[in-house]
Amino acid sequence: MTSLTVPARPDRDASLRPVPWQRMAWVTWRQHRVALAGTAALFGVAAVYLLITGLQIHHAYAAVAACHPAGKGICQQAANNFLSTYAPGVGPVLGLLQVIPALIGAFVAVPVLARELETGTFRYAWTQGFGRARWAIAKLTPLAVAVTAAAGAFSMLVSWYVQPLWGAGDNNGPLYPTIFDLRGVALAAWTLAAFATGALAGILVRRVIPAMFATLAACGGLAFATGAFLRGHYAAPLTSTNPDVNTHGAWVISQVWSRGGSPASLDMIRQTLHAIDVQALTPGLFQPGPATPPSIDPLHYLVQHGYTLLTTYQPASRFWAFQWIEGGWLLALSVLLIASTVWLVRRRAV
């Protein structure tokens, strides 16, 4: 074997300058470009679908919007027809879009650390001159920014997509659970939080597939808990005992009947309404029978008979306040999770 001379080593530098951050740009791009392409494809496919169906919806809505006078007679009929045609299709689409943040967390963020630990390549990566904590920061930060920005752009498309339904008077307003976290800053914030969860799961679980499942479960659980238990408390909900309170577009948290200071059961309501041949299917849904006098509104009938309807709701006007609250705590959580991840990388516990 011929010898190949290794050039003379420079003397020890007095000031050891760290490897510049921008050198990691190529590394991160080269190692995660497939994940980024997958993210782009995921958003791309969803965007194309929203664009195609959205254009149809907007086209159909143009006729409704042009009708004059709006909200009366034939125009109301046209709006109702429009809603009954398109609203049932939009619901499942919005439901499906909910999984996007969790998917990004599982497929983009988890492998950043879990794959290194699973394949043993962390022994290579973390013994290079760049330094392991800086390496983790230089990988996680640009990826987090990229997926968050993509989600932010996508959420604008979602807003455009659902606009006609509200224009036509759809009752599910902007605070409705399946649309709230797809618009404004929420989708970007949820995507960032899911990414941070995936990164942390990667270093805690150390195996790609189990960490992916952990991420999906954690993101799903957090989103559910937020919608079910947390979001309603961002501000004290409004209450009203007026049976005609306008809750259009608002997020109605509860509507409870009471009589004489104690809650009224469905049986009590049924008994009262029996007199006018109205069936109470639920405390809020009444079906008039053939003998019901047309001039009687069951709601008012109950109020006249000593019942009180207590409506608890969040008005639609609180949308942006709620968006910033949710975006704020999700951002804080994400920073905390990513900082914990970097700390775990740095801790040298391997």
Added chain:
Amino acid sequence: MNILEASRLGKCYGRTWALRECTLAVPAGHVAALVGPNGAGKTTLLNLAVGLTAPTAGKVTVLGGEPAGSPAALDGIGFVAQNTPLYKNLSVTDMVHLTRNLNRRFDQRYARARLSELGIPLARKAGELSGGQQAQLALTLALARRPRLLVLDEPMAMLDPLARHDFMATVMTAMADEGVSVVLSSHVLAELERVADYLILMSRGKVQVAGEVEALLACHLLLSGPAAEADRYAEGLNVVHARRGRAQAHLLVRTNGTTDPVPLGWEAHRVSLEELTLAYLREPGAAALPGPESARYAAATEETK
């Protein structure tokens, strides 16, 4: 300058000590062989030295006092881990480019020339290279960083004899041309005997022997004589390991360098590195060291505290 120093170094995983009370001082300019059975703590010691793992007890410094894992230490150490982990889906060119981006210094020309000399195709994915080629690639990447210390963990475990020879030739060339200090571990002594001039013997998480090979060989003797007299004779000696046959006994003893005359009927032989190693490995309790070097070091560090 000591290229690797450990002072009462320990690492505990759960309740098991993988390494305990390890005090070492390996001077620069050696090829130091870290030998011991599987589970002796070799990988743990190396992981501590390259900063992958933080110690539970004690401390470890490299390159003349740099804390392991510090920026200066990372910068000056080329490490090839066990099973030579590489990104299997990256091409050889990408691995070169990756390593260049992750380090302050990287000799691209050296890396290219070395890879073409080895006949490693640049466009091929690292995972599709043979085991020998992967090991050579990992070694080339480590050397192209122009380290002052090269740390190799079981570098030859997966290699066939020819690949082992080529691998060690690359290491020895770098050592000769560049003065790189080398610490390499193996559970097979035979492959290190030709190249190592410093020996660290480990078993059960402890360092048993550490010293320059020449000095170690000079202060050990193999005494052979009648088995009946062995016990009486051994009393005055520092016996590392005794092997008794029916008629003959063989005592591997540590001397202080001076050769006392042997009694009638006994013969003294110089020991080979393999005999020495095996004797100590068979007697894990016979921790006849730390030798003078490391003892002095330990005393020095106590004073500086």
